[in-house]
Amino acid sequence: MNETLTGIVDSGVVAVLRGVPADELIAIAEALREGGVTAVEITADTPDVADLLRDVTGSFGDDELVIGTGTVLDSETARTTLMAGAEFVVSPSLHEDVIETCNRYGAVSAPGVMTPTEAVRGYEAGADFVKVFPAKTVGPDHVGAMKGPLGQIPMMPTGGVGPDNAADFIDAGAFAVGAGGALVDYDAAARGDYEAITETAREFTRIVEDARADG
Ligand SMILES: O=C(O)C(=O)C[C@H](O)[C@H](O)COP(=O)(O)O
Numbered sequence: 001m002n003e004t005l006t007g008i009v010d011s012g013v014v015a016v017l018r019g020v021p022a023d024e025l026i027a028i029a030e031a032l033r034e035g036g037v038t039a040v041e042i043t044a045d046t047p048d049v050a051d052l053l054r055d056v057t058g059s060f061g062d063d064e065l066v067i068g069t070g071t072v073l074d075s076e077t078a079r080t081t082l083m084a085g086a087e088f089v090v091s092p093s094l095h096e097d098v099i100e101t102c103n104r105y106g107a108v109s110a111p112g113v114m115t116p117t118e119a120v121r122g123y124e125a126g127a128d129f130v131k132v133f134p135a136k137t138v139g140p141d142h143v144g145a146m147k148g149p150l151g152q153i154p155m156m157p158t159g160g161v162g163p164d165n166a167a168d169f170i171d172a173g174a175f176a177v178g179a180g181g182a183l184v185d186y187d188a189a190a191r192g193d194y195e196a197i198t199e200t201a202r203e204f205t206r207i208v209e210d211a212r213a214d215g
Pocket residue numbers: 016018043070071072090091092133158159160161178179180181182
């Protein structure tokens with residue numbers, strides 16, 4: 001397994017930062033890291049995403065934080081953000097050209113999928129894992145049912161995943177989960193309460209670790 005994938009597995013939770021304020025990015029990333037969330041994606045619809053990626057990759061060592069881009073819908077965005085330091089690329093949907101671009105540059109790619117057909121198509125196209133999105137809508141049973149015949153495809157449910165359902169997704173066979181809203185409280189960051197972000201991250205990673213240990 002390459003280092004980026006190992007980093008995502010080790011983290012167990014990938015934090016999705018959408019619209020993160022530039023002046024709070026590093027403090028938020030540090031707060032997440034303190035809480036054990038060591039894989040972070042900045043979504044491509046965040047203003048100045050390439051600058052933010054440069055900023056965060058320049059602030060943390062490779063062994064401290066794994067950085068990726070989320071909401072990548074086209075290969076141009078994949079390439080631009082990989083050049084800015086992203087190590088993995090996540091999409092809400094399946095784009096074979098994005099997967100191809102990631103493989104061209106040796107980066108990890110994860111298309112968004114909802115059905116077994118999409119999961120297989122993404123994996124055949126060379127994706128490292130698939131993001132089951134939006135996960136809450138279909139729930140852990142859907143992930144478990146897909147993992148039955150498709151056990152070889154690593155799945156990361158994302159979208160509506162929180163401390164209340166993360167363990168169920170891991171129990172269903174997910175290797176990790178992605179989370180934005182339930183993990184990163186921008187209001188807390190705006191108040192300077194980064195400890196609150198660390199606490200949520202700590203709770204989240206503990207839930208995933210416990211679910212893995214039970215499984
Ligand atoms: O477009 C992407 O690449 C995404 O990752 C979609 C969503 O931003 C995440 O699924 C986070 O969703 P919440 O945890 O419900 O906030």
